[in-house]
Amino acid sequence: MTTNSKAGAGAGAAAGAGGAAGSDAEVASGLPDIHEAAGGIPVPPGGEGGDHPVRHYGDPAGEYEAATGAVAMVDRSLRGQFVLTGRQPGRMMSGVATGSIPEFSAGGRGRAPGSLVLTPKGRPIADLRILRLEPGEAGALLLDVSRAAVGPLLDHFRRSMPPLFARPRDRTAERGVLTLVGPEAAPLLARILGVLEEEGLLDAAGGEGWAPCPDAEALGGLPEGDEIALQVGARRAAGAEGEAATEASPPATPDPGLRVVGQGDVAPMALDLLGPRSLLVRIWEEARSAGAVPAGRAVWDTLRVEHGRPAFGVDVDDTILPPEAGLQDRLIDHGKGCYTGQEVIVRIRDRGRVNxxxxxxxxxxxxxxxxxxxxxxxxxxxxxxxxxxxxxxxxxxxxxxxxxxxxxxxxxxxxxxxxxxxxxxxxxxxxxxxxxxxxx
Known part of the structure; x- marks a missing residue:
């Protein structure tokens, strides 16, 4: 099962990009201590890894069969995660994002819409998902960003966002993305979340902004871009207090917890888990012991292309316009206020065609x-x-x-x-x- 792709203008930019808040961005890595034991073949340094640290685990055909017939798990932790804080992070983000900024959900069931950030000429700088962490004008946002988009996005923030009003805090070193793919993903995840709740790794009581642990039906019916916010339990929080405590650690920011997001880039049912790396490793171990099969980028790309979905840094870059890639209905909110590049998008919409x-x-x-x-x-x-x-x-x-x-x-x-x-x-x-x- 071979794949071939063209790295876009932003590909690999994360590693050398100037980072948030005037420091270098974290160089993302995969979840620790799991891939070698599973026989993972890593993507070579500087290779076309996309959001994935592993190319495959020795049996791409078996990985594909698991993803389409049972359940596979894909580490996509090379993606960047940033908490945007300040006086008006939502307003500042709305001025650069093509998509809507989600409302805060007191019940922990909200939206995590996809969006683009464009140049004034309408060319994509980045694609990302935006999650609301707090209510109010100063309520923080969590940004989940494609690896290839991290560097260009942070450069754009430095040029366009006053840090008093919106300042990105890099949480990539301590957080990751694990995706469960396949028809058995929802019931398996529901069982695992129940185990974590019993062990105190997730807080069943929750509170404002947090949801109770969902059952298989709720997970299986989660639409693309919908999210369920789960509070990390006191036991896990205490055990991970120093997980990312380094001299470069950012000031305290709101805890994003564990977010379960409906994934739509592949055709089998899929769920993204955005959370602390140590917790995602535990979920990986529980899923593997239950029969889930590790899968790498080769299978992900196959499923993605079979579903007709473009990837940022490969099919989408700063040489194209969003309507050329068919992104106008999925990643652009035509009813929202002004954003950079909107004039070009509206002109194309009204003209009705691209070349x-x-x-x-x-x-x-x-x-x-x-x-x-x-x-x-x-x-x-x-x-x-x-x-x-x-x-x-x-x-x-x-x-x-x-x-x-x-x-x-x-x-x-x-x-x-x-x-x-x-x-x-x-x-x-x-x-x-x-x-x-x-x-x-």
Missing amino acids: RHLRGLLLGAAPAPPAGTELYQEGRDRAVGEVRSVVQSPRFGQGIALAYVRREVEPGGQVQLGSPGGPVARVRALSPEGWVPEED
Whole structure:
């Protein structure tokens, strides 16, 4: 199960980026002490790891089977997590984010909407999820940021956000992201959360802003972008008091706890867990002992491309416009107030077209083209597109790809790979729900 991708302009920027609050951003790493024991093959340093520290665990086919038929677990802890504090973090974030800023939920059941941050010309700087931690104008936000977007986003914050009103505090070193994927993810997670509650690692009583531990039905019905906030118990908090206590530790910020967020970038049912790394390691261990299979980036990319979802730093970067990637309905709130780049987005919306679209390609028997391969249409010498993500798909029974294709090449048509006489691929339309079926 091979994958091929093109790293965007922001890829890898996190490692060398100037960080929040005038210090260097934390260099993200995977969850500690679990991958080697599971046989993980790490992504080489500087490689196209995306949000994942591990490429696979020796059996990508078995990992895919678990993710689509039972349950797999994917460490995506290379993502950045920042707590935004200040006098008006919500207002400041609303001025740069394309999506809405969620309201505080006293009952712990709220929204964690996806969003983009754009240049004045409408080009994506970053994609992220925004979670509300506190009520009120000064209520803190948690930002969950793609690895490739961390550096550009922090640079943008330094240029555009007065620190008195909004200041990002880097929590990446102490927090991670673990994703459970598959039809058995919800019942397994419900059982594990119950165990953690009994052991005092989660607080069943909760309080304002926290939810009781959800059952399998609540977890299984969690829509994409909805979240459940769970309070970390006193036992775990006491045991982890010095977990990230270093000289570079930020001042005290609100505790984000454990957040369960509906994930929609892959087609099987999936749940993201954003929480303290030590707690996520415990969840990993409990899940593995119950039969969950560790899975790496290879399987994640296969599931993602099969679902037609672009990844930041691969399919989405500062060379494209959001409507070209089909992001206008999912990551842009057209009813909100002003944000940087809005004028370009509104003009495209009202004009009703862009010059190219992100499409799916069915490769048939053609060899997998490298990312960046140009696409041609019969009878034309100039390229009409470019390949981005490529995977070998068990679901489609062939190689498939995500590619930008000029609008005159309609779905159902064909393109040639690499040259006007190259191998032929069929073009398919994509939607937020996946690949659009071909008409008979």
